[in-house]
Amino acid sequence: MAMTTGSGPGREAPFSVTTARPDRAPAVVTASGEIDQVTSEHLQAAFDQAVEPSPPSLLIDLRRVVFCDSTGLSTLIGLRGRAITLGLQLQIVPSSTLLRLAERTGLSTFLPFTDS
Template identity: 45%
Template sequence: MDRGTVGSANRGRLQVGVRTEGPSEVVTPAGELDHHTAELLRAPLEEALDQGRARLVVDCSHLEFCDSTGLNVLLGARLRAEAAGGGVHLAGMLPVVARVFEITGAEAVFTVHDSVEAALAE
């Protein structure tokens, strides 16, 4: 089920698509994830968790930038998802975003997949 996109190019530099695929909630941020746009990602992640959807797949293939605020949004979602028996799976990270996770060591606490399809298949 596709629930559309939250956010607006006029409001910031991030748009977030959300859809349900089987037991997973697929969240697709597109653009730049930083302290100005982090709430646009936080809200649908929290909504999914509030609705009992604890397996989150974040399609990072359109994410062009992620700063520490964005990383903290994902880490917070991971903690909540794991507490609910699920997890956060990151898929399709572009090299510039993957580098942030590598430098901070955050890649070690997430399940990282080459593609959304691989994340959904797991």
């Protein structure tokens, strides 16, 4: 398991992300805190680490994300596209904050959200 952290000035919730590659299970990226222009690159790096070598599926657990800006949404859209290109089944478990944002922007049906 690897951990990457990012933080910025005035940040309420520090961002952290971990990557796990359990045997015979989906690769898992778990993030918490705020996804924004400063921290989205850490989420992308964790995705890159999780998909090398290519697992059949990837779960991104964002249940502990408390804030996501437009850069964060753009990052999630980009990760969806990369997963499709790589032939990975991608599932994203959103926080209630992220789900509300996705619903307001029309992305809740575009992003592969799941409850668990």
